[in-house]
Amino acid sequence: MNVNRRQAMGQIIGLVSVAAGGGIMATAMAADTCPGDISIGIGSEGTSDLAANLLTYVKVEPLAVAKRAYEDYGKGGCMYGVFDAIVKELAAQGHEDACKFAAIPTNITxxxxxxxxxxGTLCGCLNAAAMAxxxxxxxxxxxxxxxxxHYYESTAMPRGDSEFLSAIGAPTRKTDAGELLTADKIGQSVAKSILCHTSVTLWSKQSKFGTSHPAKLERCAQVTAEIAYTTVDFLNKALDNTLDVATAAEGNSDCAGCHSSTKREPDTYFATDVNAQMECQTCHSEHDVTAGLTGAHEGFTCSDCH
Structure with missing residues (x-):
């Protein structure tokens, strides 16, 4: 890559400069070709409108990002793995904002x-995906x-197919007996949530591996690669305006009939408001309004609300 200094500097908007030393380093590619004083140029000075200061997205290869993410997991965990992989792959593309991507200190994640x-709150993979x-x-x-x-909360992971595992260089961790933790040993589970705690606990219950075992690290490294892959795949489709996947559980619409976000005040408030996209029935079962529930449902039938 050969980025012209004047072109790169002409795009600078922000005030945050790359710190020299201190562990905040760009890629080897950037060290040779990017100005040492380049600013990242993102931010909106306190407003919600980022449109003037966003960085240009160009398509990247999902498998290349997934491989980086799998390797990065062992360096800094799941959030670092996804974020660093996406940013570094964008920095390597040689486009107009490549040096800005290279200047982002990914170890902040x-x-x-x-x-x-x-x-055990928000999974780092998802935290990173949204941040990127x-x-x-x-x-x-x-x-x-x-x-x-929604992909994370509803999909059996890690994907475990041989083509994907081969592409990312997995598995690398072993059982106590010295055997590679292959897909049949790792297994799959559906997180049913965006929480790390729920995701890992359900996988441990399914796999029968303890959460301090290397199998957990292998599983999470592969999930890190899968979410990095999926994020870039969805970005590529979004760039082409062809992204057509679910963004929330289908069953949520049944709950939203009563439990959507409203502007009600106490004199008109009759059912608990919910302002979320998460799958409702992960935590809440469908309730029977005739089953002795108190409050708004007392004396109601389904047709009163639905």
Whole structure:
């Protein structure tokens, strides 16, 4: 790649400069060809309108990103794996914003491992996907993010097919007996949630591996690769305006009849408001309004609301 300094600097908008040393490093490609004082140029000075300061998205190869993500997982965890893989692959493309992508300190994302510092909350893969997508121009950012999130909560993972595993160089971890943790040993599970805790716990229940075993690391490394792959696949389709996948569980519409976001005040409030896209029935079963429930459902029949 050969980025002209004047062209690169002409695109600079922001004020955040790349720090020299201190562990904040760009790719080897950027070190040789990008100005050392380039600014990233993203941000909106406190407003919600990022349109003037987004970075250009160009198509990248999903398998190349997945391979980077799998390898990166062992360096900084799931959030770092997804974010670093997407950013570094974009930096390697040699387009007008390549040097800006190269200047992003991807190690700021290591906090997301284990559902944010081990708290088991939002999976770092999804945290990273949203963070990366949100700075890109030329795509419907919300649609891509929601599509990736719904994929995560509804898909049996890791995918485990031999072509994908071969492409990313997996597996690399072993059982106590020294055997590679192949797909048949790792198994699959559906997270039914975007939470790290739920995702890992359900996988552990299915696989019978403890969550401190290398199998958990292998599983999460492969999920990291899969979400990186899926995010880029959806971005590529969004760039072509061909992204046509679900962004929320189909059953959510049944619940939204009563439990959607409203502007009600106490005198008109009759059912708990919900403002979310997550799959409702992961945590809440369909309720029977004749089953003795209190509050708004007392004395109601289905047709009163639905």
């Amino acid at each position: 290591v906090y997301g491992a284990g559902g944010i510092a081990g708290w 997508v949100n700075m890109l121009a030329g795509v419907d950012r919300n649609k891509v993010i929601r599509s990736v999130y």
